[in-house]
Amino acid sequence: MKLTRKAAPVALATTLALTLAACAQSNRDSGSGSSGSGGNNKDTITFGAAGAPELFDPFYATDGETFRVTRQMMEGLVGIKPGTADIEPELATKWESSSDGKEWTFSLREGVKFWDGEPFNAAAVCYNFERMFDQNEVAAGGPAGYWADVMGSFKSDAKNALYQGCTAKDDMTAVIKISRPTSKFPTALSLDSFSMQSPKALKAGDANNVTKQGDGFGYPAYSKNPVGTGPYKLDKFDEANKTVTLVANDSYWGEKPKTKKIVFKIIPDESTRRQELEAGSIDGYDLPNPADWKGLKDSGNQLLIRPAFNILYVGLNPAKNPKLKDLKVRQALYYAMNRDQLVKTQLPEGAQVATQFLPETVSGYNKSLQAYPYDPEKAKTLLKEAGAEGMTLNFAYPSDVSRPYMPNPQKIYEALRADLEKVGIKVNVSTKPWNGGYLDTVDNGGYDAWLLGWTGDYNSADNFIGTFFSNLKANDFHTSATSYGAQLSKDLEAADSIVDEGQRTAAYEKLNQQIQEDYLPGLAISHSPPALVVSDKVKGLVPSPLTAETFSTVTVSK
Structure with a gap:
């Protein structure tokens, strides 16, 4: 969803990180300093x-420039440890899960007030979650996208939602129920969209009254006058x-x-x-x-x-080009690419060749995997064995954009295209502006192969490989057209539901190996800081x- 984009939007069936151990007390609660x-x-x-900024209510924000501002003003139950992707206490001092992973109890920080003087307590937490859950049709189909991605659906479709309710056990204890165990709870609560805001101000500003206005959205008065608990307050937008x-x-x-x-x-x-x-x-x-x-x-x-928390990849569409259904062809493309040279010449200092679709900081990263080496002769041999010598590939890249994982798409593309042509592949060049048709064409399956990437939202394997491959009916790699797609989807959903952290990590490590060695639905290229x-x-x-x-x-x- 963020404009630091990501792969093309995918409807996520899986959702949220399971951290079973209660977290330690934050060291930010001294109240000292001036x-x-x-x-x-x-x-x-x-x-x-x-x-x-698009607006100042982070719940409806989808872009990095808005979040950069609201992050200074708003806080969530869970925060991010500076310099890492790991969670730490913020407005909750600790949390623990029931044995089945479906009920989470948050102990709240005492003495916290919203800027308007209203107390932060369990009632405020539950009001916020119910406010997020109860969205009108306009908001649910548009700017409330992070809730939809994480929680699955809204109050109008409550039976299919991950979120199942919030209870104030006492003044400083909130209990959140979810429909199933999932690997991203509570880590996803670190998203800026789930920040806590003053119930009094939300009510007074008619915060949920989102309307449709032409091709965009109209937001209520509250979106210009938010009230949080953070270290800074909004003074003015000139x-x-x-x-x-x-x-x-x-x-x-x-x-x-x-x-x-x-x-x-x-x-x-x-x-x-x-x-x-x-x-x-x-x-x-x-x-x-x-x-x-x-x-x-x-x-x-x-x-x-x-630290790099992203992935650049070449997406492949076997539904568009049937030759890509053959694993030998997909492997040949990988062996044809001189990624070491690409990283040295086209990517910033500190970039690394990828061995899988996860950065190494994410739990579930498989350290035993080795990068596919540059071996054009092996690529030619595999193409010959597959009967794909001289195959044509409609390969695309985006124009008018620079991404953290892809600073100059055209130069990266030209290097990869040259590698493919060296092994006898005929490349049809395609390009469109990033927001002028490229992403839509990827979403609609218009290319055989394409350059794209993903910047993670939070520290979870499911936020990477789950986003890419778990929804069999709606993923850009069109795994529904393959013999392995249904099994991969099933295995990803099963891994997401494992409560024990060690078992879950092992399951994701195994899946990363299968994705790279047995399935190869796309080609993980590099990570860039x-x-x-x-x-x-x-x-x-x-x-x-x-x-x-x-x-x-x-x-x-x-």
């Missing part, structure tokens, strides 16, 4: 944003000057923000963001072009490299593999 900066520090952080200003929440329950204000300055053009950083009018920006990394560092800036860049005056910003950076710990020296 808002503002010392004598040597500025009172404002100015960050260059590529676009304006559309004329293209800035969003947040101010410190002096009553914040944890360590107070180190800088009084954050200004997100909206600068759509990446080269202009670089110029403004070098001129000192902004303190940093996201996703600098890898071609600029060396120059930015040579100019004295700090390049903050995020995206970056942020900040001036040498910035301290305290921790890069996140989920692009979930928080700014409350940041200072900017004068």
Whole structure:
């Protein structure tokens, strides 16, 4: 769903991470510190944003620029440990599961208030979940997409929903029931969309009144005046000057923000963001072009490299090209690709050749798997054995886009196309703009093969391989046209439902091996670490593999 995209949208049948052990107490609850900066520090952080927030209610947001802002203001039951993709306590201090994995008890943090003075308690938690569950038809079919992906459905179709209710056991204990055990609960509650918001403000702002307006959506008053518990509050969105200003929440329950204000300055053009950083009018920006990394560092800036939490792949469609139903053909394509050279020449520093459709930080990653080597002679032999010598492949790439896992799609494509042509494959070149037909054509099965990728939402194997392959009737790899697709779907759903963490990890490791060695529905290419860049005056910003950076710990020296 995020515009840091992902593969094409897939209707997820599976949902949410099973962490059976109760989590430890957070170290952020001291309440110490004070808002503002010392004598040597500025009172404002100015960050260059590529676009304006769509709105300020994270429940209806789907894009990274909105989440970057709301993340500073809102908190969930579960947070993300800085610098990792691992969960940690946030508004819940600990949680535990029933033995069957269907009931989760959250112990809530005491002394927390929303900005409007309303208490954060179990009643507020249950109000939030019921508010998310009870969406009108417009919201359910559009902007409430993260709930649909994770929970399956809404109150109007309650029997098919993962979420089955919330109960306030006592003032500081909330119990959430789900319909089945699933590998992503409670990890998916770390998504920004599931942030806790003031019930009083939600009611007053008619928060669920989403309407259809032309090709888009109309949002209620609350979406411009959110109320959370986080370290910063919304001050103003100045559309004329293209800035969003947040101010410190002096009553914040944890360590107070180190800088009084954050200004997100909206600068759509990446080269202009670089110029403004070098001129000192902004303190940093996201996703600098890898071609600029060396120059930015040579100019004295700090390049903050995020751990790779993504996958670039070549998707294959056996329903479109029947020759791709033969495993030998799919293996031949893989052996034909010089991925070591691709990573060295086309991807940023720190990129790695992929051995599977998971980054190595995700539980279930199979460390024993080896990358398919570059072996064009073996590729030719396999094509000959399959009777596919001189086969034609309609192979596509997107234009007008740069993704963290695919900084220059055309150059990556040209390198892979050249490799395929060297083993005798005839490549028909196809390209369309990212949001101008490319993604729709992928969704509709219009290509034999295509370049795409995925940036994970949270730390779960199901968020990667489950997203790609678990829904037999709706996946871009068209596994329904293969002999293995039904079994793979069944096995993925079974792995997602395993309660014991060790058994579940082993099941995913086995599935990753089968996907790479026995099935090969697509070709996992590489993992690339995206970056942020900040001036040498910035301290305290921790890069996140989920692009979930928080700014409350940041200072900017004068």
